[in-house]
Amino acid sequence: MANFTPVSAAIGGALIGLAAVLLMLFTGRIAGISGIAGGLFNPRTDDRLWRLAFIAGLIAAPLAAALIGHAVPMPQMPGSIITIAVAGLLVGFGTRLGNGCTSGHGICGIARLSPRSIAATLVFMIAAIIVVALTHHVIGD
Amino acid sequence: MPALASLLCGFIFGSGLVISHMVQTTKVLGFLDVFGIPSGTWDPSLIVVMAAGLVVTGIGFALIRPRTPVFAPKGLWPTATDIDRPLLAGAALFGIGWGLVGLCPGPAIADLATLSPGVFVFAIAMAVGMAAHDLWQARGSRPIEQKLATATDG
Numbered sequence: 001m002a003n004f005t006p007v008s009a010a011i012g013g014a015l016i017g018l019a020a021v022l023l024m025l026f027t028g029r030i031a032g033i034s035g036i037a038g039g040l041f042n043p044r045t046d047d048r049l050w051r052l053a054f055i056a057g058l059i060a061a062p063l064a065a066a067l068i069g070h071a072v073p074m075p076q077m078p079g080s081i082i083t084i085a086v087a088g089l090l091v092g093f094g095t096r097l098g099n100g101c102t103s104g105h106g107i108c109g110i111a112r113l114s115p116r117s118i119a120a121t122l123v124f125m126i127a128a129i130i131v132v133a134l135t136h137h138v139i140g141d
Numbered sequence: 142m143p144a145l146a147s148l149l150c151g152f153i154f155g156s157g158l159v160i161s162h163m164v165q166t167t168k169v170l171g172f173l174d175v176f177g178i179p180s181g182t183w184d185p186s187l188i189v190v191m192a193a194g195l196v197v198t199g200i201g202f203a204l205i206r207p208r209t210p211v212f213a214p215k216g217l218w219p220t221a222t223d224i225d226r227p228l229l230a231g232a233a234l235f236g237i238g239w240g241l242v243g244l245c246p247g248p249a250i251a252d253l254a255t256l257s258p259g260v261f262v263f264a265i266a267m268a269v270g271m272a273a274h275d276l277w278q279a280r281g282s283r284p285i286e287q288k289l290a291t292a293t294d295g
Binding site: 001002003004005006008009010011012013014015016017018019020021022023024025026027028029030031032033034035037038041042043049050051052053054055056057058059060061062063064065066070072073074075076077078081083084085086087088089090091092093094095096097098099100101102103104105106107108109110111112114115116117119120121123124125126127128129130131132133135136137 | 274
């Protein structure tokens with residue numbers, strides 16, 4: 001477990017939790033990123049401002065890190081643009097169909113002990129683990 | 142003011158992703174790659190992120206649940222309880238996409254700041270997927286009102 005970083009993980013996780021609690025305390029909304037972003041693409045949405053503001057804050061965090069000398073490097077991405085596009089489509093469509101992602105179900109939902117969110121989190125974790133096993137060990141190298 | 146509060150919450154959330162390195166696909170894939178458990182390269186950091194997030198959110202939600210939000214008439218707590226087919230199918234599709242790249246919606250948006258071309262492709266595809274879902278729902282037999290009523294899980 002050479003790559004294990006428990007301290008930064010715990011601090012980061014606590015901040016994510018704090019953000020979820022503060023968003024509910026201030027705006028009465030669940031901090032589910034797919035729900036917040038997805039609402040922007042529905043023509044029936046009439047509350048775009050807080051959604052855009054949250055997303056602006058999300059993007060501002062790595063920029064602020066860069067300003068204090070801790071620039072976030074570009075993440076490693078698959079070589080195939082097709083793989084990236086298919087993955088993006090699946091994440092977008094899937095999180096809307098399933099009403100949530102790692103934040104809405106994995107953090108906010110499980111924190112409420114919602115059986116729906118516990119089930120969803122188990123399913124997306126297992127699906128992702130199977131895909132990584134297949135792509136990294138069976139099909140890939 | 143609500144938008145300012147929302148901006149601050151997004152910033153704190155993004156800071157959490159940056160500090161925990163969850164904006165790095167290699168970090169996420171290092172957790173999802175369970176073949177690393179026997180070989181000793183497995184990275185359980187994501188579990189610690191979730192555990193810490195759950196402790197803070199669990200306690201925080203319990204404390205604020207009875208309160209009226211500062212800038213809203215009431216808290217929009219999710220009400221759906223059914224473990225139905227859309228929930229499970231959606232979670233499975235999301236998991237497949239997550240495993241292919243190692244990006245879920247939060248890190249995908251935060252990583253736009255790195256100006257990585259690959260992240261832009263991913264984020265645009267994600268937006269198309271989200272919009273496609275809503276179009277499909279609007280045309281389908283399921284009434285949109287019913288869908289919107291349960292749309293607050295995340």
